[in-house]
Amino acid sequence: MTGEATRFSFLSLLRHGAGKTWARQWRDARPKASYDVVIVGAGGHGLATAYYLAKEYGIRDIAVLDKGWLGGGNTGRNTTIIRSNYLRPESAALYEHALTLWENLSRELNYNVMYSARGVLMLAHNHHDVQVFKRHVHANRLQGIDNEWLTPAAAKAFCPPLHIGPDARYPVLGAALQRRGGVARHDAVAWGYARAASAMGVDIIQNCAVTGIVRDVTGAAVGVETTRGPIGAARIGVVAAGHTSVLMAMAGVRMPLESFPLQALVSEPVKPVMPCVVMSNTVHAYISQSDKGELVIGAGTDAYTSYSQAGGLHIACETLEAICEMFPRFRRLRMLRNWGGIVDTTPDRSPIIGLTPVPGLFVNCGWGTGGFKATPGSGHIFAATLALGEPHPIAAPFSLDRFATGRLIDEAAAAAVAH
Amino acid sequence: MLRIPCPWCGPRPENEFRYGGQAGLIRPANPAAVSDAGWGGYLYLRANPRGRHVERWRHLHGCGRFFTCVRDTVTDRIASTHKPGEAVP
Ligand SMILES: Cc1cc2nc3c(=O)[nH]c(=O)nc-3n(C[C@H](O)[C@H](O)[C@H](O)COP(=O)(O)OP(=O)(O)OC[C@H]3O[C@@H](n4cnc5c(N)ncnc54)[C@H](O)[C@@H]3O)c2cc1C
Ligand SMILES: [Zn+2]
Secondary structure (H helix, E strand, O other): OOOOOOOOOHHHHHHHHOOOOOOOOOOEOOOOOEEEEEEEOOOHHHHHHHHHHHHHHOOOOEEEEOOOOOOOOHHHHOOOEEOOOOOOHHHHHHHHHHHHHHOOHHHHHOOOOOOEOOOEEEEEOOHHHHHHHHHHHHHHHHOOOOOEEEOHHHHHHHOOOOOOOOOOOOOOOEEEEEOOOEEOOHHHHHHHHHHHHHHOOOEEEOOOOEEEEEEOOOOOEEEEEEOOOOEEEEEEEEOOHHHHHHHHHOOOOOEOOEEEEEEEEEEOOOOOOOOOEEEEOOOOEEEEEOOOOOEEEEEEEOOOOOOOOOOOHHHHHHHHHHHHHHOHHHOOOOEEEEEEEEEEEOOOOOOEEEEOOOOOEEEEEOOOOOOHHHHHHHHHHHHHHHHHOOOOOOOHHHOOOHHHHOOOOOOHHHHOOOO | OOEEEEOOOEEEEHHHOEEEEEOOOOOOOOHHHOOHHHHHHHHHOEOOOOOEEEEEEEOOOOOOOEEEEEEEOOOOOEEEEEOOOOOOO
């Protein structure tokens, strides 16, 4: 069944304000026997892939499978920082493609993803940070991407709660500012893509864990085994973030990935106090304020690989100590919740998007600690890759075989544990 | 924070240790003879299992020694630790 989604407008709001209840925004589908394309993982990237496949390539016989609920992975657990000021030209093309799509996404989906370009400020605390960030600023300007260097006073003017005094435990020597960077509402991104994809006929199937990848005599992937029965597929896209290694092992493919818990926390809600996003790679602290008023804080990863989805308390405590040094006025705030997600990191801190040694099997992973910002772009170029059977030009450098050829795309300085 | 039993010093808090990744990776004796894919595999491919993981740790802020640890990556429970050269069950 394909149903047109409710068109959100001032009129529809008015009507519902008068007492009509909102209908469910996407179909909770049951698996069919087979599909043209099966996508494993209903996070933002998987749902966006399905959306662009349906919209731009007319492929509508698609299932998006998730072992849990839609958006319940890293998409619904991240601190939502969006920016495109990475270092290498390949990355600039990738993240800038996504940023351009963010700018019009609410309109495109007729769903408010609350993209807010409030500026991302990256603090330099030592001489090395200053050199690295200035290098990024210059590289970005050559790439036509906005990124500018601020003095400590200018950083303070942009973000008044920031402590830049001479007694600062982590001195601020300057900052890189990307004004077009910002945040978006993570759940709305998953919901917006799900709703729009579902309206075009895509089946979104929750509580359906993939337990095996079926291959024919030639070795090609032809379907998946799931907790809700076998499902055939002409093409399979694995978009499973921290669980990618486990899924690819089902097809006998070893991956250059390690999965680590990464944590975030939110404070009690307060009146508007943080006008922008502030990141500090050196002390592993990221902070912004949600529209609900909570301070949203990102911490570091655990030292060891794990699927525990919790993370050590000492990691979060270290981040809070750093936040209190940089923003002394936040010392008395209470934290409401903390949680973890499992992030899939690659050796060069760049994603893997493309074909695999198994015909019919495609992968989009390795976004690690920083893939939310790429959601629309990632879905867009992965849809092209799945539809045409060859990598989209922006995806091409991010192939799996770069780990054999040695053409790595080193973004350790741009990404580190940063977002 | 994990409590990790160093084979020499006994149980100590995790922040005394440094994680060293998957254990048992053997550098090819003659790198020049290895294919690009083989060399890339040695450098970058990792088991990354959900479950039993055999891994390297170092008791950096203690005895300083390397050892092998068997841990479940879902529960983070440590099954055993072993001195170098000891057989891992
Ligand atoms: C605490 C935290 C903070 C972060 N902060 C930022 C940030 O500020 N900015 C930024 O850009 N990025 C950030 N990230 C990274 C970002 O969240 C991810 O890179 C991105 O959301 C990945 O999206 P995804 O759709 O690929 O993965 P996910 O949203 O994780 O989706 C993968 C889905 O696959 C499903 N799945 C797994 N195994 C199976 C199976 N066997 N069968 C079926 N389904 C399966 C999972 O249930 C999950 O829903 C952060 C991550 C975390 C954890
Ligand atoms: Zn010891």
